[in-house]
Amino acid sequence: MKKAFKLQDLGCANCAAKMEAGIAKLPGVTNATVSFMTERLVIEADEARFPAVIDEAQAIISKIEPYCTIKR
Amino acid sequence: MTPKQKKNLARILVALALFVGVFAASESGALATAGAAASINPLYVEFALYLIPYLIAGYDVIANAFRNIGRGQVFDEDFLMTIATFGAFALVFFPESEPHMAEGAAVMLFFQVGEFFQDYAVNKSRQSIRDMMDIAPEFANVMRDGALEQVDPYEHSPGDEFIVKPGERIPLDGVVTAGSSQIDTAALTGESLPRHASAGSAVISGCVSLTGTLTVRATKPFEDSTVSRILELVESAADKKARTESFITRFARYYTPAVVGIAVLLALLPPLALGLPWADWVQRGLIFLVVSCPCALVISVPLSFFGGIGGASRQGILVKGSNYLEALAQVDTVVFDKTGTLTSGVFKVTSTTPANGFSRSEVLRLAAHAEAFSNHPVAQAVRNAYAKEAANGANAAESSQSESDRGIDAAMVREVRELGGLGISARVGETTVLAGSAALMEGNGVAFQAPSQAGTVVYVAVDGVFAGSIIVADAVKPDTREAIIALQEAGVRNTVMLTGDKESVARTVAAELGIAQVRAELLPQDKVAQVESLLAAQAPGRKLAFVGDGINDAPVLMRSDIGIAMGAIGSDAAIEAADVVLMDDKPANIARAIRIARKTMRIVWQNIVFALGVKFGVLALAAFGMANLWLAVFADVGVAVLAIINAMRAMRA
Numbered sequence: 001m002k003k004a005f006k007l008q009d010l011g012c013a014n015c016a017a018k019m020e021a022g023i024a025k026l027p028g029v030t031n032a033t034v035s036f037m038t039e040r041l042v043i044e045a046d047e048a049r050f051p052a053v054i055d056e057a058q059a060i061i062s063k064i065e066p067y068c069t070i071k072r
Numbered sequence: 073m074t075p076k077q078k079k080n081l082a083r084i085l086v087a088l089a090l091f092v093g094v095f096a097a098s099e100s101g102a103l104a105t106a107g108a109a110a111s112i113n114p115l116y117v118e119f120a121l122y123l124i125p126y127l128i129a130g131y132d133v134i135a136n137a138f139r140n141i142g143r144g145q146v147f148d149e150d151f152l153m154t155i156a157t158f159g160a161f162a163l164v165f166f167p168e169s170e171p172h173m174a175e176g177a178a179v180m181l182f183f184q185v186g187e188f189f190q191d192y193a194v195n196k197s198r199q200s201i202r203d204m205m206d207i208a209p210e211f212a213n214v215m216r217d218g219a220l221e222q223v224d225p226y227e228h229s230p231g232d233e234f235i236v237k238p239g240e241r242i243p244l245d246g247v248v249t250a251g252s253s254q255i256d257t258a259a260l261t262g263e264s265l266p267r268h269a270s271a272g273s274a275v276i277s278g279c280v281s282l283t284g285t286l287t288v289r290a291t292k293p294f295e296d297s298t299v300s301r302i303l304e305l306v307e308s309a310a311d312k313k314a315r316t317e318s319f320i321t322r323f324a325r326y327y328t329p330a331v332v333g334i335a336v337l338l339a340l341l342p343p344l345a346l347g348l349p350w351a352d353w354v355q356r357g358l359i360f361l362v363v364s365c366p367c368a369l370v371i372s373v374p375l376s377f378f379g380g381i382g383g384a385s386r387q388g389i390l391v392k393g394s395n396y397l398e399a400l401a402q403v404d405t406v407v408f409d410k411t412g413t414l415t416s417g418v419f420k421v422t423s424t425t426p427a428n429g430f431s432r433s434e435v436l437r438l439a440a441h442a443e444a445f446s447n448h449p450v451a452q453a454v455r456n457a458y459a460k461e462a463a464n465g466a467n468a469a470e471s472s473q474s475e476s477d478r479g480i481d482a483a484m485v486r487e488v489r490e491l492g493g494l495g496i497s498a499r500v501g502e503t504t505v506l507a508g509s510a511a512l513m514e515g516n517g518v519a520f521q522a523p524s525q526a527g528t529v530v531y532v533a534v535d536g537v538f539a540g541s542i543i544v545a546d547a548v549k550p551d552t553r554e555a556i557i558a559l560q561e562a563g564v565r566n567t568v569m570l571t572g573d574k575e576s577v578a579r580t581v582a583a584e585l586g587i588a589q590v591r592a593e594l595l596p597q598d599k600v601a602q603v604e605s606l607l608a609a610q611a612p613g614r615k616l617a618f619v620g621d622g623i624n625d626a627p628v629l630m631r632s633d634i635g636i637a638m639g640a641i642g643s644d645a646a647i648e649a650a651d652v653v654l655m656d657d658k659p660a661n662i663a664r665a666i667r668i669a670r671k672t673m674r675i676v677w678q679n680i681v682f683a684l685g686v687k688f689g690v691l692a693l694a695a696f697g698m699a700n701l702w703l704a705v706f707a708d709v710g711v712a713v714l715a716i717i718n719a720m721r722a723m724r725a
Binding site: 004011013014017020021022033035036037038039040042063064066 | 136143144148149163194197198307308310311312313321324325366367369370374375378596
């Protein structure tokens with residue numbers, strides 16, 4: 001399952017790269033991209049784990065940029 | 073400007089004013105006298121005063137830095153800036169050191185100024201690309217109970233009718249059921265000439281109706297309409313990252329820790345091991361910390377790609393990913409499918425050669441009548457040519473004939489027989505006409521002459537006597553030759569044409585267009601094999617692009633390095649299979665796409681070289697004690713801002 005989300009208040013390009021690397025390593029995630037320019041997060045992950053993956057992704061994002069949120 | 077930006081700007085200005093005040097007071101000596109009068113060390117007065125603008129400018133940075141340390145996120149900008157500025161202030165405690173409070177406050181201040189500009193520039197470029205892609209219609213006019221009502225295009229379903237008034241955007245793909253208008257497709261195709269649409273024409277969403285009111289029946293829901301698909305395509309293009317982009321993010325992952333490591337060594341080792349002055353070497357370490365921020369690099373590369381993709385889409389060139397834009401810049405071989413790409417795909421009579429005393433128009437008339445009921449493209453071409461000729465003839469002779477007589481008189485045609493792939497035999501008036509291939513002539517014992525030009529030949533015989541030949545060919549698009557020349561100027565070294573056509577026809581077209589290689593008489597499945605062999609022959613680092621119309625060459629589009637679909641407007645299959653979609657069917661856009669890609673890559677590399685050059689330069693100067701914190705701040709945020717400004721050039725394709 002592949003889904004795109006908008007990221008609100010994504011502040012810096014390097015942080016976006018760190019988020020991408022972190023989310024891609026989550027269990028069940030086959031592919032993840034964070035585009036700084038379009039403020040877009042695309043996650044490709046197992047259907048069953050998808051809701052959990054999004055929560056874990058948000059946790060990673062908050063750790064890097066406290067104000068940045070996934071718009072669901 | 074967003075509210076957040078306005079707030080930041082106000083904060084920066086206040087801090088800047090205070091900073092200038094303190095700076096002036098300290099330089100003029102006023103602080104020293106005041107401090108002496110109150111019998112306090114003037115240095116500590118200065119220290120306290122500089123802390124005010126410092127904290128106003130940087131309290132959020134410092135707070136963030138401490139929070140991030142708690143989360144195990146070191147090496148981010150906030151952390152590095154906090155350490156560097158704390159260090160600058162702390163230098164006052166080294167007795168042998170010059171005071172560096174002014175620099176500490178200034179570093180934070182200018183870091184914030186730089187961040188502000190960076191934020192502003194990024195938002196601006198996001199906005200301008202959004203504006204450029206502002207082709208999404210906001211409403212559809214629907215007739216309800218005799219009154220026009222504006223509804224959200226999302227709520228409109230296929231089969232429903234809607235009305236487009238002059239000046240409005242067409243909200244969904246559909247077919248015109250009533251009215252006629254000139255339609256401006258520039259937002260989608262970059263083509264400035266409007267198209268005409270009237271009842272029966274298919275129209276696509278995102279175009280603007282200029283002159284008339286149209287009633288349109290939707291054929292697709294909004295989310296599948298052209299405009300939604302294009303917007304989705306451009307948005308998601310940034311997700312497919314270029315190699316350069318991944319390289320820079322990987323580089324940043326090592327660069328920052330490495331520079332920070334060197335900073336620590338530089339601050340500690342020389343004073344400890346060689347007894348050199350602490351203040352001097354700690355300062356060198358602080359400069360390293362400021363320069364170690366990776367943002368200038370990391371931000372300018374995706375921004376350039378995004379700009380390039382945005383600029384291209386304004387010209388009707390949709391590039392489906394940064395990676396494809398990067399590959400497009402390396403193209404040195406372009407392979408074309410002939411029909412529909414180089415040629416219009418519509419057959420036309422290119423010449424008629426009469427024989428044995430027949431006239432040119434007679435040959436055309438007889439052939440057109442014999443083929444009156446055939447729907448073969450060649451027959452259609454012959455009929456079209458005859459209709460045109462008849463219309464011209466009628467004008468010239470101010471004929472009294474009515475409109476219908478100019479065309480084909482179907483009543484004259486009897487006993488039509490299709491002769492299995494060879495041609496047609498029919499009675500036209502009182503004569504028997506044969507129209508078809510050379511084999512048909514031979515089979516009927518007609519002595520004929522083959523014409524010298526290439527093309528599909530229709531031989532015509534009347535009552536067993538050869539009357540002449542008609543050549544039908546697929547017409548080359550008007551600007552194709554210029555497009556091939558433009559490709560060569562853009563750096564394409566090899567052009568190849570693939571076609572299912574006969575060798576002779578293919579060679580003539582290729583020679584006319586200046587295409588170097590021809591592979592003719594190919595079956596559709598042969599084209600993939602041809603492209604594979606060409607791919608195998610490519611020099612490393614050079615890419616091969618295949619240009620097709622996307623209708624039946626999807627496998628080839630996918631197999632080549634870059635698949636370019638042409639004239640793909642409204643064709644979902646083509647948009648799906650291709651990496652680059654030319655909305656228009658103008659071959660000139662291929663060279664334009666390559667030029668945009670090359671320009672974008674130039675900007676990307678300029679930024680990488682410039683940012684790294686300045687950073688390494690300042691690092692080297694700092695290591696030898698020839699840089700100060702001011703220069704370091706420039707190397708960080710100054711470079712970022714310049715790189716962003718440069719990146720925005722990519723948008724103006």
